[in-house]
Amino acid sequence: MNLAPIPHNDHLFVRRLKQVGELLRGMRVTWGYLVRPSRVVTREYPENRETLTFPERFRGQVVMPHDAEGEHNCTACTLCEKACPNGSISILTTKNIADKRVLGRFVYRLSSCTLCNLCIEACPFDAIHMGHQVDNVEAASYERAALDLILNKREGR
Amino acid sequence: MNTPSSPSAPAPEHRLPPGFALHASGADGSQEYFLNMGPQHPSTHGVLKLVVRLDGETVVEVVPHLGFIHRAIEKMGESETYVQYLHLTDRMDYLSSHINNLGVCMAIEKAMGIGVPERGEYIRVMVSELQRIQSHLLWWGAFGMDLGAVTAFLYGFKEREKITALFEDLCGARLTMNYFRPGGSNADVPENFIPRVLEIVEEMKFTLDEFNALLSANPITISRTQGVGALSRERAISYGCSGPVARASGVNFDVRRHAPYSIYDRFEFDVPLGQNGDCYDRYRVRMEEMRQSVRILEQAAASFPEGPHRAKEKPVYKLPAGSYFSSVETARGMFGTYIVSDGGLKPYRIKSRSPNLSNLAPIAEMAAGGKIADLVAILSTLDIIVPDIDR
Ligand code: SF4
Numbered sequence: 082m083n084l085a086p087i088p089h090n091d092h093l094f095v096r097r098l099k100q101v102g103e104l105l106r107g108m109r110v111t112w113g114y115l116v117r118p119s120r121v122v123t124r125e126y127p128e129n130r131e132t133l134t135f136p137e138r139f140r141g142q143v144v145m146p147h148d149a150e151g152e153h154n155c156t157a158c159t160l161c162e163k164a165c166p167n168g169s170i171s172i173l174t175t176k177n178i179a180d181k182r183v184l185g186r187f188v189y190r191l192s193s194c195t196l197c198n199l200c201i202e203a204c205p206f207d208a209i210h211m212g213h214q215v216d217n218v219e220a221a222s223y224e225r226a227a228l229d230l231i232l233n234k235r236e237g238r
Numbered sequence: 239m240n241t242p243s244s245p246s247a248p249a250p251e252h253r254l255p256p257g258f259a260l261h262a263s264g265a266d267g268s269q270e271y272f273l274n275m276g277p278q279h280p281s282t283h284g285v286l287k288l289v290v291r292l293d294g295e296t297v298v299e300v301v302p303h304l305g306f307i308h309r310a311i312e313k314m315g316e317s318e319t320y321v322q323y324l325h326l327t328d329r330m331d332y333l334s335s336h337i338n339n340l341g342v343c344m345a346i347e348k349a350m351g352i353g354v355p356e357r358g359e360y361i362r363v364m365v366s367e368l369q370r371i372q373s374h375l376l377w378w379g380a381f382g383m384d385l386g387a388v389t390a391f392l393y394g395f396k397e398r399e400k401i402t403a404l405f406e407d408l409c410g411a412r413l414t415m416n417y418f419r420p421g422g423s424n425a426d427v428p429e430n431f432i433p434r435v436l437e438i439v440e441e442m443k444f445t446l447d448e449f450n451a452l453l454s455a456n457p458i459t460i461s462r463t464q465g466v467g468a469l470s471r472e473r474a475i476s477y478g479c480s481g482p483v484a485r486a487s488g489v490n491f492d493v494r495r496h497a498p499y500s501i502y503d504r505f506e507f508d509v510p511l512g513q514n515g516d517c518y519d520r521y522r523v524r525m526e527e528m529r530q531s532v533r534i535l536e537q538a539a540a541s542f543p544e545g546p547h548r549a550k551e552k553p554v555y556k557l558p559a560g561s562y563f564s565s566v567e568t569a570r571g572m573f574g575t576y577i578v579s580d581g582g583l584k585p586y587r588i589k590s591r592s593p594n595l596s597n598l599a600p601i602a603e604m605a606a607g608g609k610i611a612d613l614v615a616i617l618s619t620l621d622i623i624v625p626d627i628d629r
């Protein structure tokens with residue numbers, strides 16, 4: 082499909098008149114926004130921090146949900162560690178009182194994580210999620226070490 | 239050159255910075271000098287450095303310097319499994335990340351003989367077209383700002399935000415999507431996907447009219463772009479340009495039409511072609527492409543099927559030894575993925591043919607003889623994404 086050709090043969094006066102018309106047409110749009118604030122979409126962040134919500138599937142940093150007793154679903158199977166493309170996860174295992182291999186520390190390096198979702202897809206026990214709270218997004222820090230996180234709350238459980 | 243030469247100094251052409259070839263014009267009053275435009279210049283869209291040889295305000299030669307954002311993505315791919323590699327393609331042309339993902343997925347599917355369910359194909363087409371519109375909206379805004387219309391920048395981003403919000407609900411990300419997987423996509427679309435797409439389609443029609451009113455026939459836009467940076471059809475082909483840049487020069491090539499992938503052959507759409515290959519034609523081709531994408535979205539939304547979104551997932555993706563190629567049409571042109579497999583879990587070599595390097599190549603030819611302000615308009619309508627060139 083060819084684009085419509087551009088007419089060139091107008092008289093100079095007609096052309097100038099059309100140009101002014103075009104400028105006014107553009108102006109009408111911008112002025113329209115001034116009197117139709119319903120089409121304005123600005124959100125005031127961080128003022129709206131308290132009410133800010135993210136979609137269900139939003140990919141913030143990786144979090145490990147704990148239930149009321151402080152238990153998590155992780156069995157230290159290391160599938161997420163293997164799925165991670167850049168080694169952001171290290172599963173350090175330990176033995177519990179019954180000599181069973183359990184999760185010692187879930188080390189998660191937010192500094193190298195690309196938030197790609199592959200670890201969550203790999204986990205067969207639904208033990209980790211990508212956070213969609215405002216705290217899971219605001220990760221700025223002055224020190225890189227502050228981005229090395231341990232996701233399980235108590236060691237050896 | 240205005241530096242005086244002494245008999246012992248090397249001949250002036252030997253003192254030119256690398257990449258420059260023309261001899262000094264020698265004309266009286268010529269005031270040639272070199273100027274670095276970028277890597278931090280706002281109109282170079284990221285980290286492109288253009289070394290410009292100027293005579294007053296007239297461009298004599300332009301040499302692009304690349305490599306400021308090289309991350310060795312192809313090399314990294316050799317030490318990652320195929321599915322892990324997908325998320326790196328997001329970071330090439332970040333405004334077409336869905337479509338880049340699709341290209342790699344298609345190469346894997348071709349190699350392993352994986353089919354995609356009907357619904358999966360529809361999701362692919364619709365998401366790709368939304369991505370194209372999203373990318374062109376950002377381009378429109380950035381184009382306006384490059385020419386000095388900051389209002390356009392805000393309007394472009396405002397409209398783009400609707401599609402970005404939809405992607406956020408769809409895959410959780412706004413830029414680096416990592417959504418498509420071999421055999422389909424990693425999740426089904428949310429329940430309200432089709433109503434929201436239809437909403438976007440309706441709003442896009444209004445938006446495009448509004449955008450046309452703002453810029454398309456604006457006398458300033460026209461005088462800055464018409465007849466500026468013309469690229470002939472022959473030169474576009476010999477530079478290997480693709481996408482809107484080539485189509486504005488009249489090259490009738492669109493991967494979606496001429497080597498249809500996914501289910502593009504089922505939809506009706508036109509491939510807009512320009513005649514002059516100047517900045518204004520590139521502008522109009524992109525505006526028309528948005529309309530055509532809206533058309534495809536309408537047709538796809540009307541016949542969106544039920545069913546699974548992904549073929550049965552394989553525990554590992556292991557490509558049989560051999561080489562595989564797939565090509566898709568991103569918002570900027572043809573994106574090819576070439577995989578050489580030795581039968582292992584990881585590619586032996588993975589190579590991307592990205593559209594931006596070839597689209598940038600004619601810049602020296604297009605800008606020569608024009609003013610430096612034209613260079614900004616040319617760069618803007620070439621719509622370069624630098625991380626895609628450097629990878
Ligand atoms: S989101 Fe991706 S990069 Fe981050 S820890 Fe999970 S697998 Fe690794």
Ligand code: SF4
Pocket residue numbers: 154155156157158159160161162172203204205206207208209
């Ligand atoms: S988070 Fe999931 S995949 Fe990772 S070790 Fe725990 S159970 Fe295994």
